[in-house]
Amino acid sequence: xxxxxxxxxxxxxxxxxxxxxxxxxxxxxxxxxxxxxxxxxxxxxxxxxxxxxxxxxxxxxxxxxxxxxxxxxxxxxxxxxxxxxxxxxxxxxxxxxxxxxxxxxxxxxxxxxxxxxxxxxxxxxxxxxxxxxxxxxxxxxxxxxxxxxxxxxxxxxxxxxxxxxxxxxxxxxxxxxxxxxxxxxxxxxxxxxxxxxxxxxxxxxxxxxxxxxxxxxxxxxxxxxxxxxxxxxxxxxxxxxxxxxxxxxxxxxxxxxxxxxxxxxxxxxxxxxxxxxxxxxxxxxxxxxxxxxxxxxxxxxxxxxxxxxxxxxxxxxxxxxxxxxxxxxxxxxx
Amino acid sequence: xxxxxxxxxxxxxxxxxxxxxxxxxxxxxxxxxxxxxxxxxxxxxxxxxxxxxxxxxxxxxxxxxxxxxxxxxxxxxxxxxxxxxxxxxxxxxxxxxxxxxxxxxxxxxxxxxxxxxxxxxxxxxxxxxxxxxxxxxxxxxxxxxxxxxxxxxxxxxxxxxxxxxxxxxxxxxxxxxxxxxxxxxxxxxxxxxxxxxxxxxxxxxxxxxxxxxxxxxxxxxxxxxxxxxxxxxxxxxxxxxxxxxxxxxxxxxxxxxxxxxxxxxxxxxxxxxxxxxxxxxxxxxxxxxxxxxxxxxxxxxxxxxxxxxxxxxxxxxxxxxx
Numbered sequence: 033x034x035x036x037x038x039x040x041x042x043x044x045x046x047x048x049x050x051x052x053x054x055x056x057x058x059x060x061x062x063x064x065x066x067x068x069x070x071x072x073x074x075x076x077x078x079x080x081x082x083x084x085x086x087x088x089x090x091x092x093x094x095x096x097x098x099x100x101x102x103x104x105x106x107x108x109x110x111x112x113x114x115x116x117x118x119x120x121x122x123x124x125x126x127x128x129x130x131x132x133x134x135x136x137x138x139x140x141x142x143x144x145x146x147x148x149x150x151x152x153x154x155x156x157x158x159x160x161x162x163x164x165x166x167x168x169x170x171x172x173x174x175x176x177x178x179x180x181x182x183x184x185x186x187x188x189x190x191x192x193x194x195x196x197x198x199x200x201x202x203x204x205x206x207x208x209x210x211x212x213x214x215x216x217x218x219x220x221x222x223x224x225x226x227x228x229x230x231x232x233x234x235x236x237x238x239x240x241x242x243x244x245x246x247x248x249x250x251x252x253x254x255x256x257x258x259x260x261x262x263x264x265x266x267x268x269x270x271x272x273x274x275x276x277x278x279x280x281x282x283x284x285x286x287x288x289x290x291x292x293x294x295x296x297x298x299x300x301x302x303x304x305x306x307x308x309x310x311x312x313x314x315x316x317x318x319x320x321x322x323x324x325x326x327x328x329x330x331x332x333x334x335x336x337x338x339x340x341x342x343x344x345x346x347x348x349x350x351x352x353x354x355x356x357x358x359x360x361x362x363x364x365x366x
Numbered sequence: 367x368x369x370x371x372x373x374x375x376x377x378x379x380x381x382x383x384x385x386x387x388x389x390x391x392x393x394x395x396x397x398x399x400x401x402x403x404x405x406x407x408x409x410x411x412x413x414x415x416x417x418x419x420x421x422x423x424x425x426x427x428x429x430x431x432x433x434x435x436x437x438x439x440x441x442x443x444x445x446x447x448x449x450x451x452x453x454x455x456x457x458x459x460x461x462x463x464x465x466x467x468x469x470x471x472x473x474x475x476x477x478x479x480x481x482x483x484x485x486x487x488x489x490x491x492x493x494x495x496x497x498x499x500x501x502x503x504x505x506x507x508x509x510x511x512x513x514x515x516x517x518x519x520x521x522x523x524x525x526x527x528x529x530x531x532x533x534x535x536x537x538x539x540x541x542x543x544x545x546x547x548x549x550x551x552x553x554x555x556x557x558x559x560x561x562x563x564x565x566x567x568x569x570x571x572x573x574x575x576x577x578x579x580x581x582x583x584x585x586x587x588x589x590x591x592x593x594x595x596x597x598x599x600x601x602x603x604x605x606x607x608x609x610x611x612x613x614x615x616x617x618x619x620x621x622x623x624x625x626x627x628x629x630x631x632x633x634x635x636x637x638x639x640x641x642x643x644x645x646x647x648x649x650x651x652x653x654x655x656x657x658x659x660x661x662x663x664x665x666x667x668x669x670x671x672x673x674x675x676x677x678x679x680x681x682x683x684x685x686x687x688x
Binding site: 079080199200201202229230231232233234235237238241256257258259260262263282296297299300301302303304305306307309310316317319 | 405522554
């Protein structure tokens with residue numbers, strides 16, 4: 033086990049007036065719990081505003097969680113994971129925090145904004161190595177940078193170039209090289225292929241898969257694309273309005289989606305067969321409600337075709353159902 | 367409806383001419399949805415902007431012809447073009463959030479369109495606008511009419527944009543990636559809406575997208591573009607079930623599907639070239655798995671096959687046998 037996420041919640045306060053009084057909260061993330069281990073990929077899927085990016089950022093410590101805990105097992109102590117785990121919070125010991133930051137890296141969606149345009153590729157890749165004092169000499173640093181570029185399928189000569197000289201796919205390779213520079217144990221991939229062309233998407237997914245095999249890294253793979261999530265994940269979490277509504281293996285999820293939202297999401301994917309157009313069957317009407325004033329009861333009840341009286345007041349809990357499967361729906365859990 | 371013949375749109379830049387669209391021909395027939403599909407930088411949006419006459423005349427070099435009901439559009443003076451744009455050919459854009467002026471209500475912006483193109487009384491204009499808001503499935507249309515763009519979601523605004531364009535009942539609708547910025551469930555709603563309106567109104571639609579899944583859902587015919595050229599033309603079922611050009615085949619097989627779980631995904635090697643560095647000969651040859659020696663120098667012509675398919679590839683020089 034690398035990380036254990038325990039009931040993590042993130043509310044963003046809305047400040048109003050000249051005294052900046054808190055007028056309400058954007059409930060971006062509600063009590064999410066899961067564990068992630070070496071070599072495992074957890075896919076997070078949902079529409080915009082469902083909290084998937086917030087989840088990634090809370091884990092990467094871009095944001096501090098409003099409540100809930102993140103436990104982290106330092107390297108080499110996996111055997112006795114729970115006892116050795118350190119809680120990651122604001123006043124965690126500096127050394128542990130430094131290791132955590134080294135071990136948990138991130139790849140962002142937009143390869144155009146996530147690389148500093150004024151730094152050369154070499155500088156971009158050298159920066160994490162310098163911060164963590166990995167290389168002893170300048171020569172060793174340059175050597176490591178060259179190795180990194182080769183690893184992600186680019187040429188060492190590119191080290192002296194600037195980001196604008198590269199295409200989207202190449203830039204995403206550079207982001208990946210930066211993320212693996214410190215040999216992290218986990219990478220948070222926030223929509224790493226969404227901004228790329230179709231013909232380039234598969235290259236990047238293959239690269240991520242190969243690197244995972246080689247380094248036994250864990251991925252938290254965030255995407256709105258169910259097909260991509262299916263391909264890369266060992267586990268899939270479906271999110272809606274800040275809540276995890278279903279957790280399952282990809283096979284189980286695709287064969288028999290239990291939550292009405294999951295099946296609606298699947299029906300909405302174009303199926304690439306002009307003879308089987310499925311648009312007419314879309315049952316999901318309306319749009320997700322605002323996370324500032326989420327509906328009472330089940331967050332999905334405003335759009336659900338199987339809505340019952342109970343759903344409007346009583347929020348379903350994410351409960352175990354069958355083997356390795358969790359769903360938050362009154363239809364399935366009595 | 368619209369016939370485009372040997373159209374070239376070149377941009378004048380400091381680094382010389384950028385051949386964004388290079389010698390393409392196609393026709394949009396009455397009452398059909400024609401999809402132009404391709405990756406970023408292939409010239410699909412530039413094609414749409416050229417047809418709409420929205421490119422800066424001093425900064426572009428346009429050659430070839432665009433015929434709309436047998437009238438040549440490229441020779442029209444700007445004032446005459448204005449009567450066609452919007453009224454005869456409408457366009458919806460990718461980013462509904464940036465296509466509206468944030469300082470005016472959507473109703474005001476809709477009335478502005480009607481004021482410019484009709485002589486209806488203000489009452490009639492309002493009725494028509496609200497009627498169309500209802501037509502595109504907006505609940506509480508009267509209330510929405512008086513709202514500002516920021517008060518609506520992306521999917522809602524895209525519906526308003528569709529209403530705003532269709533209320534003039536144009537003969538042709540150009541839709542430039544209308545669902546790319548939307549979530550899949552909202553995308554399904556908007557595509558369904560466009561499809562229904564197209565059927566009811568009999569509008570011809572030129573649908574531009576990078577998403578082959580969307581093409582399969584909505585189009586009657588499809589043209590595949592790569593690096594400023596059309597490389598393949600055909601009906602949707604021909605192109606999806608019997609793709610000809612190696613690029614089309616590559617695109618269709620690089621889709622992430624269930625059966626490939628755990629295996630390496632097929633992909634097209636290399637990257638999409640940028641407009642100022644298009645290669646000589648066939649523009650796809652550096653990435654093509656079936657490259658012939660002549661592909662490096664000679665640009666392949668469009669080869670028509672017995673069916674409605676056309677393909678620009680030397681492999682098919684002797685007919686479909688390849």
